[in-house]
Amino acid sequence: MIIYILCFLLFLVGLYGVISKRNLIKIIIGIAIMEYSINLFFIMIGYIEGSSAPIISKGFEHVNFVDPLPQALILTSIVIGLATTALLLAVAIRLYQKYGTFDINKIRDLKG
């Protein structure tokens, strides 16, 4: 149970970054940390004590496997996470080129 709580704490650290930081790069880092903790949580649900990775090889046909379904879903999720992070960073680059800062408060002041 303590391992789920630690994973949840990692999520909360990411949430703290998104809420309280004013630097755009740090907000993006917070979003990525939240995403990582969710991925890890799914894999931990699928884990089964004492079983091996879901790959069939010679001599290991009748071993217990861990749950392959969360792994397949998270494989998709990781790649989509990369895409969203790249998009956020592209927006951050554009904002820096226009306003010359990553600070969202300064960007808001310069807007008007």
Add this chain to the structure above:
Amino acid sequence: MVFKWYAHLIDNSDILEDKMELYLILILVLMILGSIYSLNASDLLSAVISYGIVGFGLVIAFLLLQAPDLAIVQVVVEVITLVVMIATIKNTQAKISQMKFKPKIAIYYALIVIAALIFVIIFEKATGCLNSFGADTMRMAEHYISGVEHTKSANLVTGVILDFRAYDTLGEATVLFTAVIGVLTILRIKGKKEEDK
């Protein structure tokens, strides 16, 4: 004395199985410390690099949790993310204005504490029905594992994503394509000016 304790550790198979969980807890604590440092660093480059601790710690956690495919994908994704982030902050003045403690910001902290409390309550409700870590929860997955006879794939994970859930993977490719088009559109330097001439 130390040897005795170690022998006890080896004899008792329950504790030996718990060792995996202990490693995971250590890695998770390292990841949490890395993320806290990353969010509080005064330099953007050190923030990005200590963000790498979280990603590569996740790789080791995936390996310990018997997910080698995910570990490989996570290594590639983490390296690409770090390179793109460093390229983003490379030419910027990486000085961060430190946050001063004002009464208005104290309200934000109080809000964060309240939100954390609400999340803890929801977490307690949500994980109350979960099995304990490492328990056998195979119900859906039995069909996927017995489906090996249909897919003939030695790797069950690729069997799931490329056969049972191939439309899901197609959607993933669509999302990736859209993201690439979005990045190219946002970062395009040549605009309408050339057409005007």
